[in-house]
Amino acid sequence: MSISIKDVAEKAGVSVATVSRVLSEGPVRADTKERVHAAIKALGYRPNLSARRLRTQHAQTIGLIVSDIRNPFFTAVGRGVEDAAYRAGMRVLLCNTDENVERERMYLRLMQEERVTGLILAPTLAMLDQLQKNPLQFPAVLIDRAGAGGLYDSVVLDNREAANTLVEHLFSEGYRRIGGVFGQTSATGLERRDGYCASMKAKGLKPDSRLLPPTVDAGEREMSEWLAGPDAPEAIIASNGLLLMGVVKAAQRLGRTIPGDLAVAGFDNEDWTEVVGPGLTVIEQPVHDIGRNAMSLLFDRLQNPGLAPRKVVLSGRCIVRGSTLASKPAALAENRSTPLAAAGAMNP
Amino acid sequence: MSISIKDVAEKAGVSVATVSRVLSEGPVRADTKERVHAAIKALGYRPNLSARRLRTQHAQTIGLIVSDIRNPFFTAVGRGVEDAAYRAGMRVLLCNTDENVERERMYLRLMQEERVTGLILAPTLAMLDQLQKNPLQFPAVLIDRAGAGGLYDSVVLDNREAANTLVEHLFSEGYRRIGGVFGQTSATGLERRDGYCASMKAKGLKPDSRLLPPTVDAGEREMSEWLAGPDAPEAIIASNGLLLMGVVKAAQRLGRTIPGDLAVAGFDNEDWTEVVGPGLTVIEQPVHDIGRNAMSLLFDRLQNPGLAPRKVVLSGRCIVRGSTLASKPAALAENRSTPLAAAGAMNP
DNA sequence: ATGAAAGCGCTAACAC
DNA sequence: GTGTTAGCGCTTTCAT
Numbered sequence: 110m111s112i113s114i115k116d117v118a119e120k121a122g123v124s125v126a127t128v129s130r131v132l133s134e135g136p137v138r139a140d141t142k143e144r145v146h147a148a149i150k151a152l153g154y155r156p157n158l159s160a161r162r163l164r165t166q167h168a169q170t171i172g173l174i175v176s177d178i179r180n181p182f183f184t185a186v187g188r189g190v191e192d193a194a195y196r197a198g199m200r201v202l203l204c205n206t207d208e209n210v211e212r213e214r215m216y217l218r219l220m221q222e223e224r225v226t227g228l229i230l231a232p233t234l235a236m237l238d239q240l241q242k243n244p245l246q247f248p249a250v251l252i253d254r255a256g257a258g259g260l261y262d263s264v265v266l267d268n269r270e271a272a273n274t275l276v277e278h279l280f281s282e283g284y285r286r287i288g289g290v291f292g293q294t295s296a297t298g299l300e301r302r303d304g305y306c307a308s309m310k311a312k313g314l315k316p317d318s319r320l321l322p323p324t325v326d327a328g329e330r331e332m333s334e335w336l337a338g339p340d341a342p343e344a345i346i347a348s349n350g351l352l353l354m355g356v357v358k359a360a361q362r363l364g365r366t367i368p369g370d371l372a373v374a375g376f377d378n379e380d381w382t383e384v385v386g387p388g389l390t391v392i393e394q395p396v397h398d399i400g401r402n403a404m405s406l407l408f409d410r411l412q413n414p415g416l417a418p419r420k421v422v423l424s425g426r427c428i429v430r431g432s433t434l435a436s437k438p439a440a441l442a443e444n445r446s447t448p449l450a451a452a453g454a455m456n457p
Numbered sequence: 458m459s460i461s462i463k464d465v466a467e468k469a470g471v472s473v474a475t476v477s478r479v480l481s482e483g484p485v486r487a488d489t490k491e492r493v494h495a496a497i498k499a500l501g502y503r504p505n506l507s508a509r510r511l512r513t514q515h516a517q518t519i520g521l522i523v524s525d526i527r528n529p530f531f532t533a534v535g536r537g538v539e540d541a542a543y544r545a546g547m548r549v550l551l552c553n554t555d556e557n558v559e560r561e562r563m564y565l566r567l568m569q570e571e572r573v574t575g576l577i578l579a580p581t582l583a584m585l586d587q588l589q590k591n592p593l594q595f596p597a598v599l600i601d602r603a604g605a606g607g608l609y610d611s612v613v614l615d616n617r618e619a620a621n622t623l624v625e626h627l628f629s630e631g632y633r634r635i636g637g638v639f640g641q642t643s644a645t646g647l648e649r650r651d652g653y654c655a656s657m658k659a660k661g662l663k664p665d666s667r668l669l670p671p672t673v674d675a676g677e678r679e680m681s682e683w684l685a686g687p688d689a690p691e692a693i694i695a696s697n698g699l700l701l702m703g704v705v706k707a708a709q710r711l712g713r714t715i716p717g718d719l720a721v722a723g724f725d726n727e728d729w730t731e732v733v734g735p736g737l738t739v740i741e742q743p744v745h746d747i748g749r750n751a752m753s754l755l756f757d758r759l760q761n762p763g764l765a766p767r768k769v770v771l772s773g774r775c776i777v778r779g780s781t782l783a784s785k786p787a788a789l790a791e792n793r794s795t796p797l798a799a800a801g802a803m804n805p
Numbered sequence: 806a807t808g809a810a811a812g813c814g815c816t817a818a819c820a821c
Numbered sequence: 822g823t824g825t826t827a828g829c830g831c832t833t834t835c836a837t
Contacts, residue, residue, distance in 0.1 A: 111572065111594070113830055124808045129832055138806060153594070155569040159516070160830035162507040163813050179536065184527045191553065200567075203551050205539065219548075221503045224459065246459070246501070325728060357732050380673060381729030384705050461814055472824045477816060486822060508814035511829050 112154045121148035132156060162224070170200045171407070172220040172228040176208045176294070176323070181350055181379045182396060183231065186252060189400020190229055197408065199226065208294040208323065210235045221246060227407045229400075233294045248410045250403045255420065256296040262406040264399055264421040268297055271392045271425040272304030272346070275374045278390065279344045280312055282433055284372055287314065288342030290331060290352050292323035301348045301376070317342060321352065328355020329362070336363050336371065343372065344433070350377035357385060368435040378428055387431025395423050460502045469496035480504060510572070518548045519755070520568040520576040524556045524642070524671070529698055529727045530744060531579065534600060537748020538577055545756065547574065556642040556671065558583045569594060575755045577748075581642045596758045598751045603768065604644040610754040612747055612769040616645055619740045619773040620652030620694070623722045626738065627692045628660055630781055632720055635662065636690030638679060638700050640671035649696045649724070665690060669700065676703020677710070684711050684719065691720065692781070698725035705733060716783040726776055735779025743771050 118125045121144045130137050131145040148154070162168050171194045175183040187203060194201045202223060204216040213236050220228055228249040232240060237256045240249075244260055255263035272289075279287050289305045292298030302318050309316040317340065321327040328351065335341060336359060347353035353375035357367070365371045367386045375382075378393035402421050410416055462480075466473045469492045478485050479493040496502070510516050519542045523531040535551060542549045550571060552564040561584050568576055576597040580588060585604045588597075592608055603611035620637075627635050637653045640646030650666050657664040665688065669675045676699065683689060684707060695701035701723035705715070713719045715734045723730070726741035750769050758764055 114832095115830075125831080126808060126810095126833080127806085130807085133832080136806065141806080155566060157511070157572060157830050158570045159507045159510040159572065160813090161832075163505070163511055163815085163829090164831045164833085166813070168507070178526065179529070179532045181527070184532065188527065188553070205536070218503065222506045224505060224507065354728050354732070358728075361732060380702050380706075381733065384702070384709060385729065385733045462816095463814080473815080474817085474825075475823060478823085481816080484822065489822080505814050508829090509816075511813090511831085512815045512817085514829070 111157075112152050113157070114154070116152055117145065117148045117154050120152060121145045166224075168200075168224045168226055169198065170202055170223060170225045171404070172202045172204070172216075172223070172225040172230075174204045174206060174213065174216050174220070174228065174230045174232075176206050176231060176233070178203065178205050180323075182253075182377050182394065185396035186231075186400040186403075189397040190404055191400075192397075193401050193404035197404075206233070208233055217245070227411060229403045229407065231295075234296055234299070237296055248407060248414070250406045250410075252399055252403050254296040260418060262410060262419050264402040264406065264423065265297070266392075266394055266399075267422050267424050268300035269304030269307065271376070271427075272301045272348075273308040274425070274427045275346050275390075275392065276305055276308035276312070278427060278429065279346075279372060279374060279433055280314075282372070282435070284344040284433075284435075285314060286317075286342045287344045287346065288335070289316070289318040289346040289348070290328055290356065291318060291320055291348040292352065293320035294323060298323065298348050305346060323349055323351050325351050325355045325358070328352035329358040330355075332356050332359035333362060336360065336365060341371075344368075345371060345373055347373070347375035350375070350379050350382075353377065353382070353389065353391070357389070367432050372435055373432040376425075383430070387434070390430050390433040391428055392425035393428050394425050398423060459505075460500050461505070462502070464500055465493065465496045465502050468500060469493045514572075516548075516572045516574055517546060518550055518571060518573045519752070520550045520552070520564075520571070520573040520578075522552045522554060522561065522564050522568070522576065522578045522580075524554050524579060524581070526551065526553050528671075530601075530725050530742065533744035534579075534748040534751075537745040538752055539748075541749050541752035545752075554581070556581055565593070575759060577751045577755065579643075582644055582647070585644055596755060596762070598754045598758075600747055600751050602644040608766060610758060610767050610769075612750045612754065612771065613645070614740075614742055614747075615770050615772050616648035617652030617655070619724070619775075620649045620696075621656040622773070622775045623694050623738075623740065624653055624656035624660070626775060626777065627694075627720060627722060627781055628662075630720070630783070632692040632781075632783075633662060634665075634690045635692045635694065636683070637664070637666040637694040637696070638676055638704065639666060639668055639696040640700065641668035642671060646671065646696050653694060671697055671699050673699050673702045673706070676700035677706040678703075680704050680707035681710060684708065684713060689719075692716075693719060693721055695721070695723035698723070698727050698730075701725065701730070701737065701739070705737070715780050720783055721780040724773075731778070735782070738778050738781040739776055740773040741776050742773050746771060 114125050114128050118128045123141060128145055131142050173190050178184055191201050206213040210233055213233060230249055230251055231253045241260055249261050251261050251263035255265045291302040306316040319331055321331050345356055347356045356373055360367055360371050367373050374390040376392045378391045382389040382391050462473050462476050466476045471489060476493055479490050521538050526532055539549050554561040558581055578597055578599055579601045589608055597609050599609050599611035603613050639650040654664040667679055669679050693704055695704045704721055708715055708719050715721050722738040724740045726739045730737040730739050
């Protein structure tokens with residue numbers, strides 16, 4: 110049994126109500142306040158948050174459910190959320206689903222049991238569906254993966270545009286046999302594939318894409334087969350940082366040079382994409398903004414629950430690096446370790 | 458106000474005690490149990506965890522305080538902790554300190570207010586000191602950074618041995634002017650530096666090391682200056698994944714080839730270290746085991762608070778890749794994108 | 806400015 | 822097997 114407000118009251122010779130007032134900066138005479146503070150310090154008292162939450166009926170807690178916090182995209186978004194929550198005096202309850210609907214459901218239950226103030230969620234495809242049928246009991250904002258949405262606030266990337274940007278870029282660099290690997294568990298993966306397919310068709314090219322679990326291993330395995338086969342592409346687009354890593358690993362394993370044998374472009378401007386090989390061309394997402402925007406939508410809704418659902422669509426930024434510039438290989442060949450030569454931004 | 462156990466009791470025509478018993482799988486007649494379950498479903502009832510925790514006086518919660526969850530080392534450790542907690546039916550409360558003692562103190566306070574069952578903590582140097590003077594009120598396990606420890610259970614890497622392994626390896630490859638960059642905020646960084654210095658001196662070499670904030674930027678900045686100056690090393694050791702990335706970026710920015718102009722070795726076997734340049738020689742830490750071991754120490758202590766503090770020391774594994782093999786550059790020169798040629802493991 | 810007391814939702818004696 | 826009740830630690834009227 111730990112120190113309670115009652116112990117403090119006793120020690121300070123006041124009632125528990127007074128102690129409570131001191132804690133919440135209520136109206137208390139200066140000298141009593143002093144006595145209470147002294148008692149708190151002497152006893153090492155810390156208020157019990159469970160009790161406080163039970164009494165006040167608000168948890169001051171934001172739930173954050175993502176697929177895998179090891180994915181740098183979600184770590185960054187998570188920090189954005191955390192920073193905003195922290196400024197608002199709220200806790201963040203973070204959960205990983207591993208793209209597993211069972212776990213997702215479990216954590217959703219947990220959020221309810223914690224009576225969270227609000228929820229920020231990157232749902233799997235399966236969950237997205239359920240969310241429409243069984244709406245959540247508390248305010249929620251969808252991030253990264255909103256699908257057609259409708260019921261919820263959301264903040265997402267313009268996935269089709271971004272995919273189109275990559276295709277355009279590869280096309281303009283002379284590539285025609287452009288393949289794609291996309292995450293199969295999220296609306297985001299599907300949208301990027303849609304954008305890719307549409308863009309290819311618009312150019313009279315034949316799209317060739319694979320849907321995979323969004324992991325490094327799956328990407329490496331699939332690409333190893335694909336690159337070894339007869340229909341190997343000359344350029345590849347990967348729909349997130351994990352698959353992108355898988356593509357690079359597969360290319361290296363098979364001894365394919367980048368961009369000589371295979372041009373590579375993808376999503377997520379992680380640190381390593383700048384230093385690997387000739388540098389990788391990627392779509393940079395405004396990761397921190399995604400978290401911040403989500404929190405701001407959430408706070409708006411908390412203050413005004415009647416609001417119509419809003420969808421914030423952010424634009425990616427295409428960072429061109431050597432991995433898609435086979436047409437000018439001379440600039441790269443002379444020095445193995447200065448692949449930054451071709452770095453720059455287009456389509457801001 | 459949300460649905461409470463009372464509403465369920467009413468709807469099912471039983472007392473709240475009975476509902477509670479149903480929830481905790483207590484002795485209840487089958488048909489009443491059924492009625493209660495029906496009521497729960499009909500009302501969409503979910504128990505209030507704050508109330509339950511208040512009443513039962515245990516939070517079923519493990520606190521986890523790390524410096525930065527974006528650091529893949531901590532993300533991995535975190536998953537180890539989470540998995541173990543999950544199996545034991547416990548929540549994990551995760552907090553990032555950014556190596557900032559203020560935030561660290563704040564989160565420690567939070568943990569107390571949440572009345573966590575136990576705590577797993579990677580403290581800064583400054584906090585490590587305070588922990589000895591003001592012992593925590595609840596069971597805690599130190600990870601990654603235990604210092605001399607004494608008061609707490611801990612699980613750490615054999616940092617001196619690992620640093621020594623890297624020096625040995627570089628030495629045997631013919632390098633003599635071996636520098637090092639180490640994190641300045643953790644006991645771990647200091648230990649690795651100690652090991653490095655001792656090892657260098659034992660060989661009659663002059664250690665040359667820098668203590669830095671453990672970030673990519675700090676590493677890149679420091680190394681950029683160092684490499685451009687007159688006392689540039691011919692090999693460098695980086696004490697964690699972030700500094701290692703900084704080293705690589707600096708080398709690239711200055712046009713230094715790896716390992717031709719600069720050999721590079723470091724800690725943390727992250728995915729990208731395998732694909733960058735000729736592959737980076739690193740010490741692989743048993744990241745998942747660290748989390749698991751920490752949880753198991755914690756559970757032991759919860760069951761038996763009288764136990765003397767235990768320290769678990771794990772060994773790293775040195776994975777040799779091309780970044781330290783300048784002596785055989787021919788094998789690497791022929792193909793820019795197959796740097797795995799020299800991969801292998803020593804010192805298991 | 807301060808205290809007395811009710812009650813948030815739940816579990817655990819204790820009765821029957 | 823089930824109901825009654827006390828109380829976990831806190832905040833918040835309502836008195837004074």
